[in-house]
Amino acid sequence: MNKIKILVVEDDAPVRSLITMTLKANDYAFVTAAGGEEAVQEAASHNPDIVLLDLGLPDIDGVEVIGRIRSWSNMPIIVISARSEDTDKIRALDAGADDYLTKPFSVDELLARLRVTQRRLALLASAGAGGESVYVNGQLRIDYAAGCVTLGGEELHLTPIEYKLLCLMASNTGKVLTHTYITQRVWGSSWENDIASLRVFMATLRRKLESGPDAPQYIQTHVGVGYRMLRVE
Ligand code: CA
Numbered sequence: 001m002n003k004i005k006i007l008v009v010e011d012d013a014p015v016r017s018l019i020t021m022t023l024k025a026n027d028y029a030f031v032t033a034a035g036g037e038e039a040v041q042e043a044a045s046h047n048p049d050i051v052l053l054d055l056g057l058p059d060i061d062g063v064e065v066i067g068r069i070r071s072w073s074n075m076p077i078i079v080i081s082a083r084s085e086d087t088d089k090i091r092a093l094d095a096g097a098d099d100y101l102t103k104p105f106s107v108d109e110l111l112a113r114l115r116v117t118q119r120r121l122a123l124l125a126s127a128g129a130g131g132e133s134v135y136v137n138g139q140l141r142i143d144y145a146a147g148c149v150t151l152g153g154e155e156l157h158l159t160p161i162e163y164k165l166l167c168l169m170a171s172n173t174g175k176v177l178t179h180t181y182i183t184q185r186v187w188g189s190s191w192e193n194d195i196a197s198l199r200v201f202m203a204t205l206r207r208k209l210e211s212g213p214d215a216p217q218y219i220q221t222h223v224g225v226g227y228r229m230l231r232v233e
Contacts, residue, residue: 003029004118007048009039009065010080011058015103019052022107028114036060040068043075050117051077052110053097055088063091070096076117080105090225093178100176100225119231120174135170138232140209140218142170151209161186162205165198169219169229178226202227 006023010016011034023030031046033039036057043051051069055062066077078099079092089100098120099113135142139152149156149166158166164186169177183194202219210216220228 003027004050004114005029005031005046005048006114007039007042007046007051008032009034009036009042009052009057009062010054011035011056012054015054018107019110022110026111034058036062036065039065043069043073047073048075049121050114051075052101053077053079053092055079055081055085055092063088063095066092066095066097076121078113078117086224090178090180093176093225094180098175099228116174116231123173123231137170137173137229138217140170140232142167156208158205158208159201161201162208165201165205166209169227173229173231176222176226176228182226 006028008016008019008023008030010019010032013034016032016034020030020032031042031048033042036059039051039053039057042048053062053065057065062079062081066079069075069077076098077096078101079089079097080101080103081089081092082103089102093100098117101109101113133143133145135144141150143149144167147163149158149163165182168182168185179195179198180190183190183198186198187194206213206216206219209218217232218230220230222228
């Protein structure tokens with residue numbers, strides 16, 4: 001069986017070895033880079049399945065690394081940032097990162113994020129050339145051609161904006177989408193008002209979609225960042 005290969009980009013040697021030891025113990029293959037330029041080169045020469053990218057690098061900015069990789073590849077990128085770099089994290093997601101981890105993180109968190117990304121990769125592979133006309137996730141089913149959404153066989157009555165929002169989340173299952181990204185795609189702009197509206201529409205969508213407000217099954221909130229559609233088993 002081919003191991004999943006991870007490119008670990010981290011200039012801090014102790015953190016880097018903690019990550020690589022974790023990967024090794026969990027049967028992942030890996031390559032490492034200690035700076036941004038090296039990261040771009042390693043990404044091109046090894047074509048890893050997933051990139052773990054520290055944002056605070058000594059040579060070039062992590063966000064620029066994402067931009068360069070995104071100019072030729074959609075490989076999943078999980079950024080690692082310190083708590084003080086919250087705005088960098090959002091810039092990184094807007095630049096095309098898939099997910100993030102905040103330092104200090106536990107080994108379990110790291111492995112959980114990798115599993116989410118692997119499920120996303122598997123989903124993309126099974127979707128093949130895309131153009132799927134039906135989306136199924138747990139009890140949720142979206143029939144794009146009919147514009148119809150059902151939950152456990154019952155039709156959900158969504159407003160046009162709720163439907164657009166749900167389709168956007170569904171087509172990015174597993175990926176964290178920022179408030180800016182979502183509002184730009186749903187409203188075509190990203191003003192403060194749009195972000196406030198997004199919260200309102202998201203709340204009404206979730207009331208229809210989730211069985212209880214305390215345990216959201218489908219849409220996860222990332223406070224101050226955005227939302228993620230989860231893959232439901
Ligand atoms: Ca660093």
